[in-house]
Structure formats: C-alpha cells, structure tokens
Amino acid sequence: MPLGFRGEGITYTARFCGVETPFYFNIKETIKTYIVHGDFDFVVSPLMFSGHSPSKDRDPEVHNLDRRLYPYAETDINVAWAQWAKAGIVVAKICPWLDLDSEDENVRTDSEAILKQQIEWASYLSLKACLLPTPKGNSCANYARCVNQILKGPKNNMQLLLRIPIGMSDNDYSPRSNASVDSWQTWNSFRVLCDHHNLLTIALDINMNIRSCYQESPASRELTKTLVRGACRCCNIRYRCSKRHPLRPYLDQVSNVYKQRNPLSERECREPFRNFSSALSYEGQATDSLKYTEYERAICKALLDRVPNEKASFIVTVLVVVGAGRGSLVFASLKAAEITGRKLKVYAVEKNPQTVIALDEVIKANNWVDIVFIVTSDVRYWNAPERADILVSDLLGSFGDNELSPESLDGAQRFLEKDGISIPSSYTSFLQPLTASKSYQIAKARKYILHSESACVVKLYNVARLAPSQQVFTFTHPKWFDKESNERYKKLQFEIPKDTGSAMVHGFAGYFNMTLYKDVCLATEPSTKKPDLFSWFPMFFPLRMPIRVDRGSILEVHFWRCVDSRKVGFLFLFLHFMLLIWIALCNLKQVWYEWCVTSPSSSPIHNCNGRSCWMDL
Amino acid sequence: MPLGFRGEGITYTARFCGVETPFYFNIKETIKTYIVHGDFDFVVSPLMFSGHSPSKDRDPEVHNLDRRLYPYAETDINVAWAQWAKAGIVVAKICPWLDLDSEDENVRTDSEAILKQQIEWASYLSLKACLLPTPKGNSCANYARCVNQILKGPKNNMQLLLRIPIGMSDNDYSPRSNASVDSWQTWNSFRVLCDHHNLLTIALDINMNIRSCYQESPASRELTKTLVRGACRCCNIRYRCSKRHPLRPYLDQVSNVYKQRNPLSERECREPFRNFSSALSYEGQATDSLKYTEYERAICKALLDRVPNEKASFIVTVLVVVGAGRGSLVFASLKAAEITGRKLKVYAVEKNPQTVIALDEVIKANNWVDIVFIVTSDVRYWNAPERADILVSDLLGSFGDNELSPESLDGAQRFLEKDGISIPSSYTSFLQPLTASKSYQIAKARKYILHSESACVVKLYNVARLAPSQQVFTFTHPKWFDKESNERYKKLQFEIPKDTGSAMVHGFAGYFNMTLYKDVCLATEPSTKKPDLFSWFPMFFPLRMPIRVDRGSILEVHFWRCVDSRKVGFLFLFLHFMLLIWIALCNLKQVWYEWCVTSPSSSPIHNCNGRSCWMDL
Missing domain, CATH: 3.40.50.150 (Vaccinia Virus protein VP39)
Known part of the structure; x- marks a missing residue:
C-alpha cells in the first residue's frame, strides 16, 4: 500500500515502503508474509542462498576456491513471478560482502564476477531494481567501473541502487579500514565516475533515528530528500525484523514521517517546467x-x-x-x-x-x-x-x-x-547556489551545449541550498538619469558553511524581491517570500559541469546582464538572411545573461552572446 | 624572413619574428623601417595615436570624460594596406592600460567600449591578429567575458593574443595591486573562461634572459613552447628599441635560439595523427x-x-x-x-x-x-x-x-x-600525465563524446610532461599458466612536483618498454628510449574535461584493460541484428581500455564498454 499520493502523476508523488528480508527458498511465501500480510509494497531480497555469514564469507578458505563462484540456489519461479517482477515487488539484494576494490586480486575478481552474474540473473528474472552493496572504503573506482559497464550495457533498463549508510554501520557493512568514510564523498565519487547515469540512484541506509536526520547538514539533507521525495521511489528503511513479527507498527511510523512533511499544495502539484522566454500564463x-x-x-x-x-x-x-x-x-x-x-x-x-x-x-x-x-x-x-x-x-x-x-x-x-x-518602484534579483542533480541530469541529457546552459523556470525539487541567497541586480523606476544603462555586472562570493560537508554545485536559483511602493513588497526570495505567493517559480541557471565546493570555501560567481542592439539568435541558419533584413528594418535589441564561476575553479562563461537563451525586445 | 622552416607544411613549422613598435602616423614608413630594412616578419603596432602615457591615461580627469572615447587617429591607409593586412604583416596592439575588471565602474565600462571599438577597427582593417593587453590582476572574469563575446561573434576570424608577462613587468604592465600575480594562473583562468577557444592564444612577454626560461618549471615550459613552437606563430620578443637602430643583432639572437633547439628529423616532420585502431604501416x-x-x-x-x-x-x-x-x-x-x-x-x-x-x-x-x-x-x-x-x-x-x-x-x-x-619475452606499458592543450582542442572540436574520449597515436608537440612515467600493464611470453587472464587493472599515483606551479592535465601519454630477449630491449618510454627508434609514436589517452592539479598534489589514475567475448561496437543501429548473428557465429572477442581520474577530483570513467575505441580480435 503506497504511503500516499501527491497529485495525479505517480512519478513524483507516490511513495512506497519496502522491507529487507533474508533469503527464503520459497519466494511465494516471502511475498505472502510481507506484501500480503505485512502490507509492504515490495521486498528487498537476496537472490541466492548464502549459508555464510559475512564473516564466514571472508574466510580465507572461501577465497582460495580458485575463483569458483557460488552456485545460485534454486529460486521458486512460478507463474506469479513475472507479475511480481513487473510490478517491482521484488528488489534483488546483491551479496553485501562483495569488495570490488580489494587489494587482494582474487577477492576483487571474484567480486566482479559475482556482481555481474547476480545482475544478469536479476535481469533474466525481469527485476526492475537491484540493491548494490555499500562500497567498502573511500576508494571505489573499480566498483564504479563495473557498475558503469552494467548501466551502459546495451540492454540494461534496471535501476541500480547503491546502498550508502548514514549513521552507525551494521553487520552487513564492514568498511575495509577503520578510516572514517564520508558517506557523501563515497556517493558523490561513485556517481561522478558513472557520469551521473540516470539509472544509478542512492539507497540510504539510515541507522539512526529518522527524525534526527532532518537536523543534519545540507549534504545529508540532499540524501534524505532523495529518500523521501526523490527519484529512487522506494523507502528502504532497515529494521532488524523477525519473520513472524507483524511489521505494521514500523510501516505506520514511516508513513507518519512522510505525512508530517509539509504537504504540497494543489497548485504546487501542477509542477511547471516552463521555458525561459515563455511568459507566465x-x-x-x-x-x-x-x-x-x-x-x-x-x-x-x-x-x-x-x-x-x-x-x-x-x-x-x-x-x-x-x-x-x-x-x-x-x-x-x-x-x-x-x-x-x-x-x-x-x-x-x-x-x-x-x-x-x-x-x-x-x-x-x-x-x-x-x-x-x-x-x-x-x-x-x-x-x-x-x-x-x-x-x-x-x-x-x-x-x-x-x-x-x-x-x-x-x-x-x-x-x-x-x-x-x-x-513597482524597484526590484532586486537574488542568486543562490544549489545542489540539483535532477535538474543537471535533465540538462545533461540534452544533445547540444546550447541547451545544457539554458536557464529555465522550474519548481525546485530535491535540491540543497548551499548558502544564503545574495543580491544581484537592482533596478529603480522611474530612473532619474535617462541614459543610465540597463547593463549590469555583479561579482558574488558565497561562503559554503563550515558546518556542512562538501557539495556539488549544479547551478543557481534565481529569485527577486520587489518594492511595489514604500513598505509594500512582494518577494520570491526564500527568506522573505510569503507562502501563498504562487505567480513565480524560481529561475534555474545551470552549470554545464557541476563544480565541487568544500566546506568553508568561497564560491565566486559572476553574472552579467548584457544588452545589444545587434544580437540575433542564429537558431536556424536558413533564417539568417531574413533575420538580417529584419534587424536592419527594426534595429532589434536583445537582452541576455552570461554567467561563470571563478572560484574554487573556473568554468567557461555560459550563454556567450546569448546563444542559448535571450529576451527579445 | 622566417626564422626557418621545418618540413613542408607551414602550419607547424615556419617561425616568424616580429617587432613591437610605437605608433607612427605613417604605417608605410613603419613597415619600411622594420620589415624592409629590419628584416622582421611583422610589426606589432598600436592602432591609435596616444599622446598619453599610461599614467596620464589613468588621470582621473580622463575618466570623468563622461565615457567619451578617444578618437582614432588617422591611419595611413593606402593601396598596400590590404596586402600587408592579408600577409599578417601588421598585428594590432590594443591599448595597454585597459582594465576591464577595475573596481571603478567608469574605468571598466570605458575599457570595455574601447576594447570593442579597437577590435572592430582592426577587423575593418582586415588584420589577422590583435595583441590584447595583460590582465591587470588575478581577477579577469569581465575581461574574459568581453573577449569571449568577440571570439564567438558571428563574423570573427581574428586571432586574439593575450599578452602574459614572464619575469619582471615593464612600463606597459602595471598590475592593479602589489599582490603577486601568477602568469600561468592568469592565462589558465582566462582560457578556461573562454572555453579553450582556438583563436585565443598566448603572447608571452619575456622580460628575462630567454635562455634562463628553459630551466623553468613545466608550466613555464609549456608557455615557452607555445612561443617557440606553438600555435601563436609569432615570436613576440620585446626589446626597448629605438627607431633608428638596426635591430638585426636581436633578430639574429632569436634566430639562434630557434636553430639551437633539437631539430626535428625528417621522419618526425611527417607528423602522423593516426587512429587508434589503424595498424602501423x-x-x-x-x-x-x-x-x-x-x-x-x-x-x-x-x-x-x-x-x-x-x-x-x-x-x-x-x-x-x-x-x-x-x-x-x-x-x-x-x-x-x-x-x-x-x-x-x-x-x-x-x-x-x-x-x-x-x-x-x-x-x-x-x-x-x-x-x-x-x-x-x-x-x-x-x-x-x-x-x-x-x-x-x-x-x-x-x-x-x-x-x-x-x-x-x-x-x-x-x-x-x-x-x-x-x-619479445615481455613488455610493459607506461603512462605519463600531460598538459596538451592542442590535443584537447582537437578532441573538443569533435561533435560527439564518443570521439572526444578516443585514444589515438600522435606525435606529442607542445606538451608538458607533468611527472615521470609509471608502469601500467606487463605481459610475459610464453605464459606458464594457460588460463591467466589478459585483463588488467592498475591504479597509479603521480606526484606533481613541488617545484612547479599548477597545471592542467589534458590526458595521458602511453609508451612501452619491451624485452626482446634477456638484455636486448626496445623502448618508447622517454627515459629509456633510443633516439633513432621511429616505429612508434606515443599513444594519447584524452580526458573529456581537463583536470587541474596543484604543485605537490597527487594525481590518482585508474586504467583497465577489459576483455569481453560479447562486446560489439553498436556504431550503427541498423547493423545491430546482423552483428548479433555474426557474434553468434564467431564468438567475437573484443579488448578495450577504460580509464578515470579519482584524485584530486573524480572524472567520469572513459570509454565505458569500449564505446569509443576498442580492438577487434
């Protein structure tokens, strides 16, 4: 039973709750116990029988087996299986002890082979998702390489969920060394290595009170939102559970957490993703x-x-x-x-x-x-x-x-x-650096550079706001000096708070604050926005490549408002000549923004000459 | 008179020597003095008369002129002009005192306007190149934005040379503050902001003994090579010169420096840029x-x-x-x-x-x-x-x-x-991180990601080798354990020397060292290569995005040699079905490399599943 729906579309709004189970020879029984009686939406279940505990699997004997792989246990495949698989009722749990970056070459190559075999098995069973084990240390390049190969394989359409623990680790997860492992770093490194593939998502393994999670750093908030609102669409909360015990109270608790979040208003559910140049309706x-x-x-x-x-x-x-x-x-x-x-x-x-x-x-x-x-x-x-x-x-x-x-x-x-x-008598625009991987994936999927640097109006879901917003351009009306230019240039320095971890900047949210007259104001800038103002969603200015910022570092950003009387959008070459005539006739003026980052590292200047997005006068 | 030619093609091989001149009202006279009598190849000359010294230009009075721009002086344009311009005999020198990142908004906007006007003037005069003034400090975002707009303008085909001083600064270059300015940082930031545009090149302003330059850091070596061998094609050495004094001795000195460099052999001049999969002839x-x-x-x-x-x-x-x-x-x-x-x-x-x-x-x-x-x-x-x-x-x-x-x-x-x-009884491959902006520009110009991560065989011109090469994969023949896999995985850590500056890594050079029998070896690895071995040029493994490394930092790289019996290059979808049959028939095996960087920052994994380049068995 889904935890609830928000609006009509299932993609963004339905939330499901699954349960992690041990391996049962009879998958029918498992489904009966957890889905039919337990009212969960899906089970996360191993695909093979493992009589071994993780420690036993680590037994040197096992790894000296000359790379013989474990046979799969007979899985109870019956007529109902295809339906269950199609409905996403079973998520495959890959062996947790795999270590694809082990210093021991045998462990490494065994792990590679087992991972591939289990994924192939899950794929054969038409499963829609697999839960991948947690990387065993800070280094995960070889693991990422194997997963990347699977993700980009010609036939893959399975979602791979990488299990990342927050809080204390449990039995399944034994990091290779005692060195502290930063969950976000691990996840971020993994997804960058896999080039932000859209079928790779995170499965948060929350081993702490779920409430305390919300008071965490922006990085963990990003993760948490992925869990509760995000694309992974499953709420994979672990509880040590016994088979006989009805898990209903736990399910109710998760459901409560979900319901207590600020609900989206009906308007918000309409979820616009409007183009830059289109006027508000x-x-x-x-x-x-x-x-x-x-x-x-x-x-x-x-x-x-x-x-x-x-x-x-x-x-x-x-x-x-x-x-x-x-x-x-x-x-x-x-x-x-x-x-x-x-x-x-x-x-x-x-x-x-x-x-x-x-x-x-x-x-x-x-x-x-x-x-x-x-x-x-x-x-x-x-x-x-x-x-x-x-x-x-x-x-x-x-x-x-x-x-x-x-x-x-x-x-x-x-x-x-x-x-x-x-x-209004004046208005000021505001900018705020964002982690917004969903928006980045959308932009990256576009074929041309021109599109991947297009600013757009968007409802910001699944974002982390990395620093307070800052003022950019101000205009005052009427202006008393007629010739004053409407060009603007602003350099902003955002300080990434010291109490958070590192983060990826995918772009900037744009807001404004306008003074209608004297003390009467309207604002979309989050610190002053009134909740029942609907007319404007934020602007999103993407970066072509995300830039990593570390805690306490300075993110330096430059924004320009450019005005040119000769600028033309050469979108279609065959229109070139006609446009030239048109310009000659009406002296077309155009306005556009350019932006770039210069610290901690330089980006190219985006939207040069307004090539991707501009405003016609 | 060009300093000399190397091989046949003029692009890579001819080197010219120009001279920077003051403004003369009579350009004919200037050309007569320097080109005809002085034997230089071109002059670098201001386009406008400036009675002002830089200090006078900085006079507050001047900037309170309410943005009135200086008029251009009458330039002596005659019939010969078009020929001179076409031959690249005149390079425009833009006002050296422009400061497009000044804190003073008037100075900034005046500078912007003057820069644009002078470039337009140079463009109208059909000049092939302009010498841009040195950025006035570490911050150059607005300067870069203006230059980027010019470079990407619809009609631009003029080369813009950014003057970057090495060594002591001279009168023309007065940095805004006394803070030390790193020439390489300035140049690197500028070119990244302009997205590595191929018409933007560096004009080194060498204010030190040219010989001592060669004992400098790799970063400065990169710059120096750009000067002497590189794409900017002009050897812009400054001398305080008087009009009457024949500059011939200086020209001879520059010519000598050029001639004393190791000459390329006839073979090297053939300059191959061969594809990965093509066999050596x-x-x-x-x-x-x-x-x-x-x-x-x-x-x-x-x-x-x-x-x-x-x-x-x-x-x-x-x-x-x-x-x-x-x-x-x-x-x-x-x-x-x-x-x-x-x-x-x-x-x-x-x-x-x-x-x-x-x-x-x-x-x-x-x-x-x-x-x-x-x-x-x-x-x-x-x-x-x-x-x-x-x-x-x-x-x-x-x-x-x-x-x-x-x-x-x-x-x-x-x-x-x-x-x-x-x-041979064994062979080992080697890798070395490179700064190779020319190769990067070539790769970037390719339309598809698939091409921009293709390894290729290439003669390495204009590169800086950032660390000693390291061993990657070794194969020994005959192998005594039949089933030994030919798959390989190697993690390498290159330490960027502490005595150099920061650098951009554009990719990796690949070499090898092979033992034919006992002590008889052949190697292309630079430290052991014999100079008269011609059969192999280095391999170049590009990075899709250059990664910046700082002095003393660790560059961690992962390389894999992957073998798959089912891998097919799905280059053309309509061949898919036929290929599948073909595989079924002959069990086609394929081999490819994948690579990535994980420190100082992570790159995506390149060439996943051999999508860009592979070897057929």
Whole structure:
C-alpha cells in the first residue's frame, strides 16, 4: 500500500515502503508474509542462498576456491513471478560482502564476477531494481567501473541502487579500514565516475533515528530528500525484523514521517517546467490573490500620498497600467480608488489585442467606459495623450528583470510626470547556489551545449541550498538619469558553511524581491517570500559541469546582464538572411545573461552572446 | 624572413619574428623601417595615436570624460594596406592600460567600449591578429567575458593574443595591486573562461634572459613552447628599441635560439595523427633499422642459448614469425642464423595474404624455398605441423599490448616447445600525465563524446610532461599458466612536483618498454628510449574535461584493460541484428581500455564498454 499520493502523476508523488528480508527458498511465501500480510509494497531480497555469514564469507578458505563462484540456489519461479517482477515487488539484494576494490586480486575478481552474474540473473528474472552493496572504503573506482559497464550495457533498463549508510554501520557493512568514510564523498565519487547515469540512484541506509536526520547538514539533507521525495521511489528503511513479527507498527511510523512533511499544495502539484522566454500564463497570475491584494495596497498608498483628502473630490489621478493583460491590475486600481475615495482615469496599455477582449467586456458591463481606456500598443511606442501620475506594471519574471521590465518601463517613463510614481518602484534579483542533480541530469541529457546552459523556470525539487541567497541586480523606476544603462555586472562570493560537508554545485536559483511602493513588497526570495505567493517559480541557471565546493570555501560567481542592439539568435541558419533584413528594418535589441564561476575553479562563461537563451525586445 | 622552416607544411613549422613598435602616423614608413630594412616578419603596432602615457591615461580627469572615447587617429591607409593586412604583416596592439575588471565602474565600462571599438577597427582593417593587453590582476572574469563575446561573434576570424608577462613587468604592465600575480594562473583562468577557444592564444612577454626560461618549471615550459613552437606563430620578443637602430643583432639572437633547439628529423616532420585502431604501416616499420638490428641481436642470443656450438651443424631450430608482413623479421632471423652459424627453419605466418607477395618473391629469388615456409593463416587457428623453438613477433602497438599482442601470442603458444623462447619475452606499458592543450582542442572540436574520449597515436608537440612515467600493464611470453587472464587493472599515483606551479592535465601519454630477449630491449618510454627508434609514436589517452592539479598534489589514475567475448561496437543501429548473428557465429572477442581520474577530483570513467575505441580480435 503506497504511503500516499501527491497529485495525479505517480512519478513524483507516490511513495512506497519496502522491507529487507533474508533469503527464503520459497519466494511465494516471502511475498505472502510481507506484501500480503505485512502490507509492504515490495521486498528487498537476496537472490541466492548464502549459508555464510559475512564473516564466514571472508574466510580465507572461501577465497582460495580458485575463483569458483557460488552456485545460485534454486529460486521458486512460478507463474506469479513475472507479475511480481513487473510490478517491482521484488528488489534483488546483491551479496553485501562483495569488495570490488580489494587489494587482494582474487577477492576483487571474484567480486566482479559475482556482481555481474547476480545482475544478469536479476535481469533474466525481469527485476526492475537491484540493491548494490555499500562500497567498502573511500576508494571505489573499480566498483564504479563495473557498475558503469552494467548501466551502459546495451540492454540494461534496471535501476541500480547503491546502498550508502548514514549513521552507525551494521553487520552487513564492514568498511575495509577503520578510516572514517564520508558517506557523501563515497556517493558523490561513485556517481561522478558513472557520469551521473540516470539509472544509478542512492539507497540510504539510515541507522539512526529518522527524525534526527532532518537536523543534519545540507549534504545529508540532499540524501534524505532523495529518500523521501526523490527519484529512487522506494523507502528502504532497515529494521532488524523477525519473520513472524507483524511489521505494521514500523510501516505506520514511516508513513507518519512522510505525512508530517509539509504537504504540497494543489497548485504546487501542477509542477511547471516552463521555458525561459515563455511568459507566465495570465490565468496563473490572475488567480494569485495575494499578489493583487498587495498591488491594491500599494496603489492605495500612492493615491493617498498623491492626492490629499481635501482635494480628493476634484483631482483626477491619471494611472497607466503597463501590460494590462486581462485587467487584474485595472481592477486592483479601481478598487484602490474606491477604497481611498480618489478619482481615477486609467489607461490600460496592452500590446496583445487578444488578451484585452475580456477586459473590454467587463468595462462595458460595469459602465466604466469613461474611466478606463484600453490602448492596444507597445508602451514604448505609445503616444500618450496626457502625462501619467502613476505607472502600474506587472512585468517581472522569475529573476526580476528577466522579462524586460527595465526596458519596458524606460519606454513608459516618457509620459510619466516628473514627480510621478512607478509601481513597482524597484526590484532586486537574488542568486543562490544549489545542489540539483535532477535538474543537471535533465540538462545533461540534452544533445547540444546550447541547451545544457539554458536557464529555465522550474519548481525546485530535491535540491540543497548551499548558502544564503545574495543580491544581484537592482533596478529603480522611474530612473532619474535617462541614459543610465540597463547593463549590469555583479561579482558574488558565497561562503559554503563550515558546518556542512562538501557539495556539488549544479547551478543557481534565481529569485527577486520587489518594492511595489514604500513598505509594500512582494518577494520570491526564500527568506522573505510569503507562502501563498504562487505567480513565480524560481529561475534555474545551470552549470554545464557541476563544480565541487568544500566546506568553508568561497564560491565566486559572476553574472552579467548584457544588452545589444545587434544580437540575433542564429537558431536556424536558413533564417539568417531574413533575420538580417529584419534587424536592419527594426534595429532589434536583445537582452541576455552570461554567467561563470571563478572560484574554487573556473568554468567557461555560459550563454556567450546569448546563444542559448535571450529576451527579445 | 622566417626564422626557418621545418618540413613542408607551414602550419607547424615556419617561425616568424616580429617587432613591437610605437605608433607612427605613417604605417608605410613603419613597415619600411622594420620589415624592409629590419628584416622582421611583422610589426606589432598600436592602432591609435596616444599622446598619453599610461599614467596620464589613468588621470582621473580622463575618466570623468563622461565615457567619451578617444578618437582614432588617422591611419595611413593606402593601396598596400590590404596586402600587408592579408600577409599578417601588421598585428594590432590594443591599448595597454585597459582594465576591464577595475573596481571603478567608469574605468571598466570605458575599457570595455574601447576594447570593442579597437577590435572592430582592426577587423575593418582586415588584420589577422590583435595583441590584447595583460590582465591587470588575478581577477579577469569581465575581461574574459568581453573577449569571449568577440571570439564567438558571428563574423570573427581574428586571432586574439593575450599578452602574459614572464619575469619582471615593464612600463606597459602595471598590475592593479602589489599582490603577486601568477602568469600561468592568469592565462589558465582566462582560457578556461573562454572555453579553450582556438583563436585565443598566448603572447608571452619575456622580460628575462630567454635562455634562463628553459630551466623553468613545466608550466613555464609549456608557455615557452607555445612561443617557440606553438600555435601563436609569432615570436613576440620585446626589446626597448629605438627607431633608428638596426635591430638585426636581436633578430639574429632569436634566430639562434630557434636553430639551437633539437631539430626535428625528417621522419618526425611527417607528423602522423593516426587512429587508434589503424595498424602501423608496414613501410614505416620496415625502414626502422634500429628496431630490426635489435631483433637480430635478440635472435642471435636465443639461437646461441638454444643450440650449443658442437651441435650447430645438425640441430635445426624451428622459428615461427608471427605476423611476418613483408618479411623484415624473416630476414632478421635468417641473418641471425648466418651470423651464429645455426641451421634454421622458418615459418612465416601472416593472415593478410597481400603482404607476403613481396616476401614470397624474395624467397624464391634467394632460393630459400627449403628454409622459409609462408603460411597465410591467423596464428591462433593455424594447425602447426611441428613445435616451434622460437616465436618471433612484432605485434606491439604504441601502448604495448594495445594491438592484441597478448591474445595473438596466447594463440601461438599452443605450438611452442615447453622450453621455447618468445621474442619479445615481455613488455610493459607506461603512462605519463600531460598538459596538451592542442590535443584537447582537437578532441573538443569533435561533435560527439564518443570521439572526444578516443585514444589515438600522435606525435606529442607542445606538451608538458607533468611527472615521470609509471608502469601500467606487463605481459610475459610464453605464459606458464594457460588460463591467466589478459585483463588488467592498475591504479597509479603521480606526484606533481613541488617545484612547479599548477597545471592542467589534458590526458595521458602511453609508451612501452619491451624485452626482446634477456638484455636486448626496445623502448618508447622517454627515459629509456633510443633516439633513432621511429616505429612508434606515443599513444594519447584524452580526458573529456581537463583536470587541474596543484604543485605537490597527487594525481590518482585508474586504467583497465577489459576483455569481453560479447562486446560489439553498436556504431550503427541498423547493423545491430546482423552483428548479433555474426557474434553468434564467431564468438567475437573484443579488448578495450577504460580509464578515470579519482584524485584530486573524480572524472567520469572513459570509454565505458569500449564505446569509443576498442580492438577487434
């Protein structure tokens, strides 16, 4: 019985609980005991009979067997087997004592042969996953080489779970030396050697109170999240269990841990993975009540500041909504006028004529035709009939200025009164280094470099935030010095906390913080974000190659916002000539980001000349 | 006048000497003075008149000019200009005082704008190269970003030479702080940020005695070789020179330095870049006199050991040449028999019937038909009519066992006498970590990962050897334990010397050392190689991403020789089915190497399952 579902898709949301069993000759009986009676979802079971305890297996006699391998015990294969295998009910547990990096060449080659044979056997039995034994020390190159060969074999589609202990080790896991073994280091080295293969995942062996785990370092949090939320999809918690004892209480406990985690809201379950350049959907924005309440508050304050009570009856405030869309900001403005008792004249400027049809109808129905004027024009080229007192806009992307808000508001500023107000009055982008191996795997799977350095908007699952976010670029509106450039350059230094372990940086999360007016703010930056703000998911700026950072080290990052009047995306060569004509005609301007890391080691500069992602003006 | 040519191709071999000049209004005069009278090949000249000294340029006044840029001086452009530019006679020297990473934003943005303008100007003048000023400190991210944008611009084909000083700095180069700047670090960081672009090269600014340079660290040797042998193709040595003074003595000195370097032999100039799997040409091997002299010596010794003088007249030694080719080893054997006065019967086994035609004719012409028997068969399947006393083979590749010598000799061993001799009797491969940016650029330019991890045979130009080479795999023949596997695994630890700087490891050079018989050896391993051995060039095992090693650090490398009876190169999917049938029929065996680095950081395992390069049995 799955621990619960989150949303509709099974991939990200269902969680299962299995149980590790000893070897039984009768697999039918095993399944009956644990799955049917015990209510677990799957069993993790050895494929061969081993009368040997690990210590006995280590007996020199055994290793002097001249490389004869142990025969497989007869497994009870019956009709039901195929179904069980297909349903992922049985996960093969590979011999725990294998040591593929042993100094003893016989142990090493025996281990290699047994590993291959058992995987082949599991593959023949159509099993969907195998649990691989824990590496026996810090060095695991040969083990990784064998697993890598299996993963990249022509027919493999089996998931290999590498067992990595956290906390005290148990009987199965006896490291080669007494030297301390860093679980994360072992896992990280293994996955890098296997080139981040998507069928290689971690099986955490938690030998501590599961609760205490959550107070651990970011590295272990990464691991834990992999367990509870992640891709490995099985919750492989070990308990010393006896066959007869009903394990139900343990299952319930695991289930509780799962249920007590902050549940995802219904919205979050929709799980967007949106492209950089695609605008946020109007619907998504329009139903974000917090956002429009804040806009309303900001407009109220601006109206009160602009028009004193005694003049409220005769001064008409001219308000221009830049990018009116379906009119949410128009309604917020009208509501603010009603609340404050100020007279208002609204110009709703929107370049997309399709989106204002609904607004137009609402205006007519409410008889607002004398107050609200719809202008279907690009605000930068609109010839405004009068100067505006207040500009209201909602042009921010996930990284603040990434949807060309600065350029658009520069255009709108032409018709703003000298002492006019812009809502928002300023915004600042933020960056934060992330461990995000899932996102990296997605990026790596892309065929071209151009795609693997594309920034995207994404809900951040299974990530570790490696340091507090820092400010990047700030824009203020209206700007008082007309010629001020919208290009920006910022060098950031993140200090990786001393109390955590090493980590891999796969990229950077981008957020923003905007001041609508005075103290009215909206933020996606985690330390200031309000939980019920839905309109924006974070931006993710990937690194082409993950960079390893050690505890206490400095991660130095450079970010540029580049503006060029001649930049063209040469996506399709056959369009080249037409594009050149087009540019000549409209002097196309483009904006893009570039980024790189210079410490602890240098990366190439990403997205040079905006080759992978850019914004059209 | 070029300093000299090496071989035919101009790319690798011609070296030119230029001179750095001040700005003259009359470029014609400049060319007359330095090129026509001074005999230099090119001039490095500023593109604009700068009445300012660097200190005057740094005047705060200048930077408060509200970003007005300096006008270009009128350059004397005449009919000859196009020719000069095309011939690369003029190299543009960009303003030396530019500081694109200045803390002062005005200085930074001014520098950016001036850099772009000057490069555009040089591009308009059709110049082939620009000399970029030295970065002003350890931090050069923004400078690199601008240069990277220029390099990757849609129309750029200009070479950009980054001036990097070695030794004392001069007037032009005033680092921002007094902090020590590591030339190599600066250059390395810059090229990594620019993603190893092939149009970005280094221009060494040598402010020390050029001779002392050769006693420097490997890192500086790498730089020096770039200068003298490398891709930048210009020898940009600075001298404080007066216009009137004839610079001929300096030119002669540079020319002397060049000529005194070990000249490449005629053979070396042929510059092979051979594929891993292609066999060495028979011609190349046959004309290597040292190699066959050594084989002859070894066979002599073996014959003398095998047949005592008193029995020389009646004992006939049976000698099998495995892979007889055109017969060089047959001739060496017959000559050895003649020298030692031993009777010989030779089976010349060769699976390629084409190559023995010449041998056949020579045998008939010399009336050796009773002594030499040609067998056109694969030695592994040859049903020998009698047992052999001596096996002679020449099956080694550049990495020793990489052309399947072990597997072939295993097959031949069936018909070798119990106390028979194999020549060679053993061989050992060697590895050495290299800085080899040229090879890396070639590998990086390949479109697929599969190609960028292909080992290849290559003459090593422009490389720095970072540590002494170490033994990898050893094979001994005949082997006394039949079932001994030809699989191998070796972990190597290279210590990067403490007296050098940091370096980038781009891959590994592979060599071998073989014992023909007793003390008769042939080696390509640099410490034991004899200079007149031509048959083998080193093997190069690339890393997909270069790894940086610091002085005194340990570079841990793993190498595997893998053997599989089922491995197939699935190069073309549509061949899949046919290949499967073929395997089923002939039980195709394959051999390949895998390799990875685990310290200081882990690399992916290269060539998994022999996907990029392998050897067919």
